[in-house]
Amino acid sequence: MKILVYGNSGSGKSTYAKAMSARHGLAHLDLDSIVWEPGKIAVQRSPEAIAASLQDFMRGEARWVIEGCYGELVEAASHHCTELVFLNPGCETCLANNLKRPWEPHKYASPEDQDAMLAQLQDWVRAYYTRDDQWSYKAHRRIFDDFAGAKNEYLSGAPMSSQFAGSCLCGSVRFVIEGSFDHFYLCHCSHCRKDSGSSNSANLFSSNARLTWLGGQDRVSTYRLPDTRHARSFCATCGSALPFSSSDLLVVPAGSLDTDIAMAPDGHIFTASRARWDRGLDAAPSHPHFPA
Numbered sequence: 001m002k003i004l005v006y007g008n009s010g011s012g013k014s015t016y017a018k019a020m021s022a023r024h025g026l027a028h029l030d031l032d033s034i035v036w037e038p039g040k041i042a043v044q045r046s047p048e049a050i051a052a053s054l055q056d057f058m059r060g061e062a063r064w065v066i067e068g069c070y071g072e073l074v075e076a077a078s079h080h081c082t083e084l085v086f087l088n089p090g091c092e093t094c095l096a097n098n099l100k101r102p103w104e105p106h107k108y109a110s111p112e113d114q115d116a117m118l119a120q121l122q123d124w125v126r127a128y129y130t131r132d133d134q135w136s137y138k139a140h141r142r143i144f145d146d147f148a149g150a151k152n153e154y155l156s157g158a159p160m161s162s163q164f165a166g167s168c169l170c171g172s173v174r175f176v177i178e179g180s181f182d183h184f185y186l187c188h189c190s191h192c193r194k195d196s197g198s199s200n201s202a203n204l205f206s207s208n209a210r211l212t213w214l215g216g217q218d219r220v221s222t223y224r225l226p227d228t229r230h231a232r233s234f235c236a237t238c239g240s241a242l243p244f245s246s247s248d249l250l251v252v253p254a255g256s257l258d259t260d261i262a263m264a265p266d267g268h269i270f271t272a273s274r275a276r277w278d279r280g281l282d283a284a285p286s287h288p289h290f291p292a
C-alpha cells in the first residue's frame with residue numbers, strides 16, 4: 001500500500017495521512033520535512049537534495065503514505081504510489097482548518113512564529129484557484145486527471161475511514177471509534193497508577209474521532225475525581241477501562257481496543273510521579289507465559 005495524498009494547505013492532508021499511517025502501519029512522509037532546511041524557517045534545500053530524499057524514502061519503505069502540496073514532488077511520487085488521493089474541500093474549509101491548526105514544532109520555532117505567518121498563509125490558500133504555479137489547483141487538477149492508476153478526489157474534507165473496534169473484558173460493552181488519534185501517552189501520574197492498578201495508563205487522545213456504543217452502554221460508568229481533571233469510564237460488571245469524552249477530546253484506553261493500532265506511544269508523561277519500582281523494567285526477566 002502506497003498512498004499519495006495532496007491538496008491545498010489546510011485541505012486535511014496531515015490528518016488523513018496520520019489516520020492512514022495509524023490504521024495500516026504505513027511509513028509517513030510529510031514533504032515539508034524534506035523541502036525545508038531543518039531548523040531554518042523558509043530556507044529551501046537544493047532541488048537535488050529534495051529529490052534524493054524523496055527517492056530514498058520510497059526505496060527504503062515498502063508501505064507508505066506521502067503528503068504534500070508540491071506539484072513537482074507529487075508528480076514524481078505518483079509514479080510509485082498505489083493510490084492517489086486529491087483533497088479538494090474548497091477554500092473556506094482550508095482557511096478554517098488553518099485557523100484551528102495547532103503549533104507545528106517541525107515547521108515553526110514557536111507558536112508565535114507560526115501565528116505571525118498565518119495571514120500570509122491564508123492569502124496563499126485563497127489564491128490557490130487563481131495561481132498557476134506547482135502548488136496551485138491548476139497543477140493539482142492536471143496531476144489528478146493525468147493519473148492512470150487508482151485515484152480518489154474528495155470534495156468534502158478528508159474521509160476518516162479509520163475504524164477501531166473495542167470491548168470490555170466481560171463482553172457486555174462494545175464500541176467502535178471512527179477517526180484518528182492525535183496522541184498516545186503512557187501516564188505515570190498517581191491517579192493513573194491508582195485506577196489502572198499498574199505502573200501507568202496507556203491512553204490514545206483524539207480531537208476528531210467519533211465514538212459509537214454498539215452494546216452495553218447502560219453498563220458504562222464514569223468516575224470523576226473531585227477537584228481534578230482525572231476521569232475514567234469503565235464497565236460496571238467487569239471494571240475494564242473504556243473510552244470517555246471530555247469536552248472536545250476523546251480519551252481511549254489503548255488496551256480496550258480489539259483492532260490493532262500501528263501507532264507507537266508518543267511518550268511517557270508525569271514521570272516525576274513514577275512508582276519506585278517502575279525503573280528499568282525492560283531489564284526484568286521475560287517469560288512468554290506464567291513462569292514454571
Ligand SMILES: [Zn+2]
Nearest residue numbers: 168170235238
Ligand atoms: Zn465488562
Ligand SMILES: [Zn+2]
Nearest residue numbers: 187188189192
Ligand atoms: Zn495520569
